[in-house]
Amino acid sequence: xxxxxxxxxxxxxxxxxxxxxxxxxxxxxxxxxxxxxxxxxxxxxxxxxxxxxxxxxxxxxxxxxxxxxxxxxxxxxxxxxxxxxxxxxxxxxxxxxxxxxxxxxxxxxxxxxxxxxxxxxxxxxxxxxxxxxxxxxxxxxxxxxxxxxxxxxxxxxxxxxxxxxxxxxxxxxxxxxxxxxxxxxxxxxxxxxxxxxxxxxxxxxxxxxxxxxxxxxxxxxxxxxxxxxxxxxxxxxxxxxxxxxxxxxxxxxxxxxx
Amino acid sequence: xxxxxxxxxxxxxxxxxxxxxxxxxxxxxxxxxxxxxxxxxxxxxxxxxxxxxxxxxxxxxxxxxxxxxxxxxxxxxxxxxxxxxxxxxxxxxxxxxxxxxxxxxxxxxxxxxxxxxxxxxxxxxxxxxxxxxxxxxxxxxxxxxxxxxxxxxxxxxxxxxxxxxxxxxxxxxxxxxxxxxxxxxxxxxxxxxxxxxxxxxxxxxxxxxxxxxxxxxxxxxxxxxxxxxxxxxxxxxxxxxxxxxxxxxxxxxxxxxxxxxxxxxxxxxxxxxxxxxxxxxxxxxxxxxxxxxxxxxxxxxxxxxxxxxxxxxxxxxxxxxxxxxxxxxxxxxxxxxxxxxxxxxxxxxxxxxxxxxxxxxxxxxxxxxxxxxx
Amino acid sequence: xxxxxxxxxxxxxxxxxxxxxxxxxxxxxxxxxxxxxxxxxxxxxxxxxxxxxxxxxxxxxxxxxxxxxxxxxxxxxxxxxxxxxxxxxxxxxxxxxxxxxxxxxxxxxxxxxxxxxxxxxxxxxxxxxxxxxxxxxxxxxxxxxxxxxxxxxxxxxxxxxxxxxxxxxxxxxxxxxxxxxxxxxxxxxxxxxxxxxxxxxxxxxxxxxxxxxxxxxxxxxxxxxxxxxxxxxxxxxxxxxxxxxxxxxxxxxxxxxxxxxxxxxxxxxxxxxxxxxxxxxxxxxxxxxxxxxxxxxxxxxxxxxxxxxxxxxxxxxxxxxxxxxxxxxxxxxxxxxxxxxxxxxxxxxxxxxxxxxxxxxx
Ligand SMILES: Nc1ncnc2c1ncn2[C@@H]1O[C@H](COP(=O)(O)OP(=O)(O)OP(=O)(O)O)[C@@H](O)[C@H]1O
Ligand SMILES: [Mg+2]
Numbered sequence: 001x002x003x004x005x006x007x008x009x010x011x012x013x014x015x016x017x018x019x020x021x022x023x024x025x026x027x028x029x030x031x032x033x034x035x036x037x038x039x040x041x042x043x044x045x046x047x048x049x050x051x052x053x054x055x056x057x058x059x060x061x062x063x064x065x066x067x068x069x070x071x072x073x074x075x076x077x078x079x080x081x082x083x084x085x086x087x088x089x090x091x092x093x094x095x096x097x098x099x100x101x102x103x104x105x106x107x108x109x110x111x112x113x114x115x116x117x118x119x120x121x122x123x124x125x126x127x128x129x130x131x132x133x134x135x136x137x138x139x140x141x142x143x144x145x146x147x148x149x150x151x152x153x154x155x156x157x158x159x160x161x162x163x164x165x166x167x168x169x170x171x172x173x174x175x176x177x178x179x180x181x182x183x184x185x186x187x188x189x190x191x192x193x194x195x196x197x198x199x200x201x202x203x204x205x206x207x208x209x210x211x212x213x214x215x216x217x218x219x220x221x222x223x224x225x226x227x228x229x230x231x232x233x234x235x236x237x238x239x240x241x242x243x244x245x246x247x248x249x250x251x252x253x254x255x256x257x258x
Numbered sequence: 259x260x261x262x263x264x265x266x267x268x269x270x271x272x273x274x275x276x277x278x279x280x281x282x283x284x285x286x287x288x289x290x291x292x293x294x295x296x297x298x299x300x301x302x303x304x305x306x307x308x309x310x311x312x313x314x315x316x317x318x319x320x321x322x323x324x325x326x327x328x329x330x331x332x333x334x335x336x337x338x339x340x341x342x343x344x345x346x347x348x349x350x351x352x353x354x355x356x357x358x359x360x361x362x363x364x365x366x367x368x369x370x371x372x373x374x375x376x377x378x379x380x381x382x383x384x385x386x387x388x389x390x391x392x393x394x395x396x397x398x399x400x401x402x403x404x405x406x407x408x409x410x411x412x413x414x415x416x417x418x419x420x421x422x423x424x425x426x427x428x429x430x431x432x433x434x435x436x437x438x439x440x441x442x443x444x445x446x447x448x449x450x451x452x453x454x455x456x457x458x459x460x461x462x463x464x465x466x467x468x469x470x471x472x473x474x475x476x477x478x479x480x481x482x483x484x485x486x487x488x489x490x491x492x493x494x495x496x497x498x499x500x501x502x503x504x505x506x507x508x509x510x511x512x513x514x515x516x517x518x519x520x521x522x523x524x525x526x527x528x529x530x531x532x533x534x535x536x537x538x539x540x541x542x543x544x545x546x547x548x549x550x551x552x553x554x555x556x557x558x559x560x561x562x563x564x565x566x567x568x569x570x571x572x573x574x575x576x577x578x579x580x581x582x583x584x585x586x587x588x589x590x591x592x593x594x595x596x597x598x599x600x601x602x603x604x605x606x607x608x609x610x611x612x613x614x615x616x617x618x619x620x621x622x623x624x625x626x627x628x629x630x631x632x
Numbered sequence: 633x634x635x636x637x638x639x640x641x642x643x644x645x646x647x648x649x650x651x652x653x654x655x656x657x658x659x660x661x662x663x664x665x666x667x668x669x670x671x672x673x674x675x676x677x678x679x680x681x682x683x684x685x686x687x688x689x690x691x692x693x694x695x696x697x698x699x700x701x702x703x704x705x706x707x708x709x710x711x712x713x714x715x716x717x718x719x720x721x722x723x724x725x726x727x728x729x730x731x732x733x734x735x736x737x738x739x740x741x742x743x744x745x746x747x748x749x750x751x752x753x754x755x756x757x758x759x760x761x762x763x764x765x766x767x768x769x770x771x772x773x774x775x776x777x778x779x780x781x782x783x784x785x786x787x788x789x790x791x792x793x794x795x796x797x798x799x800x801x802x803x804x805x806x807x808x809x810x811x812x813x814x815x816x817x818x819x820x821x822x823x824x825x826x827x828x829x830x831x832x833x834x835x836x837x838x839x840x841x842x843x844x845x846x847x848x849x850x851x852x853x854x855x856x857x858x859x860x861x862x863x864x865x866x867x868x869x870x871x872x873x874x875x876x877x878x879x880x881x882x883x884x885x886x887x888x889x890x891x892x893x894x895x896x897x898x899x900x901x902x903x904x905x906x907x908x909x910x911x912x913x914x915x916x917x918x919x920x921x922x923x924x925x926x927x928x929x930x931x932x933x934x935x936x937x938x939x940x941x942x943x944x945x946x947x948x949x950x951x952x953x954x955x956x957x958x959x960x961x962x963x964x965x966x967x968x969x970x971x972x973x974x975x976x977x978x979x980x981x982x983x984x985x986x987x988x989x990x991x992x993x994x
């Protein structure tokens with residue numbers, strides 16, 4: 001249970017003059033739900049971007065199951081077992097919900113051009129598998145009734161859930177959710193919490209960025225706090241809540257953080 | 259065959275290359291400005307240049323009644339008259355190109371931005387009836403009359419059929435640009451006095467040597483082109499950096515949505531952008547006729563492709579990049595032709611572009627716009 | 633004019649109604665409808681002999697079957713190939729004519745200028761070489777983003793043409809003549825005068841290409857392409873090897889362009905660099921977007937229209953291109969997704985499933 005899955009070692013990320021992450025070290029353990037919180041612009045999304053290979057860190061290393069991710073391309077990182085969602089929804093808008101998820105499922109498949117043209121038995125098998133698994137995931141997320149709708153025509157809540165389904169389809173070990181409940185009402189947030197807990201029950205490790213303290217405190221096993229690119233706290237939700245540095249960082253931010 | 263032509267004529271090649279490059283650079287500015295603001299390859303910009311050359315032709319042969327003498331006796335002017343004439347011709351060319359660019363934007367792009375207005379509707383309605391009437395009669399005057407009669411009701415319908423608030427996909431903009439480009443050059447090819455033939459432009463400047471440098475005679479027309487282009491570019495840079503409208507252009511290039519929220523009139527800025535690009539192309543057109551003494555309905559195409567190449571070479575969206583790319587392309591083409599032969603000129607230009615993009619994927623000076631974020 | 637608009641709306645409604653009915657048919661009815669359609673297409677050269685219909689479709693000033701083969705089939709093939717690159721994978725290629733030229737030139741070289749191979753053997757070689765050119769151009773350039781790719785490919789098209797024009801080995805501006813024709817097969821003789829056999833051959837190629845592309849489109853490959861078109865970064869982060877699939881799109885597109893070139897060279901027997909101007913690339917792109925970029929059938933329709941309409945409208949021949957330009961602008965203003973916009977997903981399948989459920993219930 002306490003094996004380290006992802007190790008974020010002294011990572012610094014600079015954009016021109018802006019230091020988005022400053023010597024951040026963070027470990028995610030197998031099977032936990034780690035909440036990552038912090039005020040706007042603290043560097044949370046940048047953490048995701050560094051982990052998934054969108055940016056190469058200026059300094060420091062990220063390793064996954066002991067393997068350094070520095071040399072891997074983005075799609076290879078996905079195959080190693082990290083999947084993510086996006087804060088500003090980035091679905092394939094001209095594809096159906098089902099197809100969106102199938103793109104994720106395809107990450108684990110092999111058949112390429114030759115297989116597709118010849119419809120080899122492996123290709124047909126993989127295709128069927130992708131489709132069924134994707135449909136299952138849509139059902140799991142509770143959005144299978146709109147499987148054939150173009151992603152851009154889905155209601156907002158469906159789109160957010162579809163992002164999670166698509167990420168799960170890549171069969172990750174670590175699932176990174178970037179503010180999945182943004183724009184949800186309390187009831188929807190509650191539903192999402194249930195889902196996240198269920199996802200963890202299925203054996204996934206979850207890294208959750210969230211603004212809403214209540215949500216984070218409720219579902220996370222552990223919480224890490226970023227402020228101005230620095231990690232200022234890391235521990236059990238109850239401890240972090242009472243940490244003076246965290247309170248200072250959030251003071252005056254709490255009430256307009258939606 | 260690689261002889262030593264390039265050594266013997268190096269400075270001469272440099273001067274002509276810089277002159278050609280200046281023209282590329284001026285036209286490239288139009289591509290870069292529009293790309294910077296709208297992320298659109300304004301494929302029809304080449305025709306805006308072509309329209310400018312015809313503006314210059316009209317200004318000199320009609321408005322100034324400068325005769326076109328074929329026997330080697332040119333109606334040269336000198337001194338103050340010459341300067342006034344040249345400035346006048348340039349202003350007319352700029353007027354033609356500037357208006358052309360603004361009309362183009364209104365008709366072929368603005369409706370695609372989900373923002374079509376009455377002006378666009380009227381022109382489009384006119385064009386529609388015009389081409390429909392062509393199927394029945396093919397007599398320009400009758401077509402125009404029919405088209406004018408039917409324009410009012412159709413433009414009303416078009417206003418209602420414009421997809422307000424819905425932005426067309428990017429490819430649609432490009433195709434609309436290609437359509438407009440085709441239509442403009444064909445319209446000149448069909449209806450101008452000599453149709454698709456070449457036009458001589460009157461030569462009122464005696465192309466004497468102005469001075470000698472490194473053993474090379476620098477002709478006065480080349481000097482005017484280079485100096486004129488630099489002056490225009492300086493003026494443009496000042497405008498963009500120092501005036502309110504110019505700041506607006508930069509703001510919209512950075513982030514159109516935020517600018518709109520902050521109260522910038524984005525539509526106005528887009529018109530200004532097209533007008534600026536058009537004016538630069540008009541200036542380039544006048545300088546072009548000054549050196550080459552000719553124009554044609556399809557003269558814009560290749561020059562446009564080259565200028566766009568220059569813009570990309572320097573870093574599209576970047577004003578300094580357009581200058582650098584243009585001059586560099588002019589020089590490289592000239593030196594390359596001397597080494598490999600003139601028939602390989604265009605090949606050299608594209609190979610250089612390819613090589614540069616391999617090592618600097620956003621051009622020599624890079625895009626000056628913010629990069630996309632995940 | 634509102635009358636015209638009204639009429640237009642009715643016509644489109646009629647067609648969508650037709651589609652609706654078509655989708656509601658059962659399997660056998662549908663297959664026989666397809667069969668009839670295919671037969672009608674192979675009989676196209678005879679359409680001008682049918683009363684009334686003949687009056688409408690026939691091309692004044694040029695032989696109908698020649699137009700069908702030399703223009704329509706070639707354009708349809710090319711539109712199909714370019715649609716993979718531009719429409720499905722979203723890679724803006726402005727130099728597609730280059731691959732068309734490579735296909736034609738390789739055929740010419742192998743069967744006439746520097747070899748004596750039969751046309752049928754030259755065909756696969758030329759297609760493979762076209763694909764190789766796609767690979768060679770794509771490998772360095774597909775790392776570039778959208779609009780940079782456009783100008784680089786445009787340059788590539790020009791480089792191919794100018795190289796052909798300036799190298800004696802490639803026939804320079806004289807071009808290459810005496811290109812071998814396809815061998816007689818299935819009782820068809822490929823001669824000089826009769827364009828019909830070429831049309832049958834070309835149409836068959838079109839069907840084969842449609843078959844292959846259809847399989848690709850509804851597979852992992854097709855999904856990867858569309859995902860790349862929609863959001864390249866997101867696609868890569870979802871595990872799509874974007875570079876590899878872009879390269880595939882480019883290469884497959886190149887192969888189809890090359891195939892069109894082979895067919896063209898075999899038909900006309902003589903090619904020169906002027907057959908492959910830059911403007912042709914732009915016309916190809918216009919065909920794809922006009923018909924409906926991203927929708928194979930839209931691209932086909934666009935190819936047909938762009939190839940056929942100029943021949944049909946010979947009456948005002950000197951203004952054809954002008955009219956074409958204006959039509960492009962009007963189309964993009966009022967129907968920017970093209971005549972047949974791409975359809976998302978298999979909504980028709982779903983509808984069919986539903987209507988069958990309905991049948992069972994009633
Ligand atoms: N590509 C980039 N270029 C320049 N600056 C960047 C880039 N990406 C992030 N930044 C900067 O890094 C800092 C951290 O940004 P980040 O998006 O990681 O914050 P965040 O914690 O996710 O905030 P939010 O709660 O608003 O999502 C910000 O100051 C941001 O402007
Ligand atoms: Mg964030």
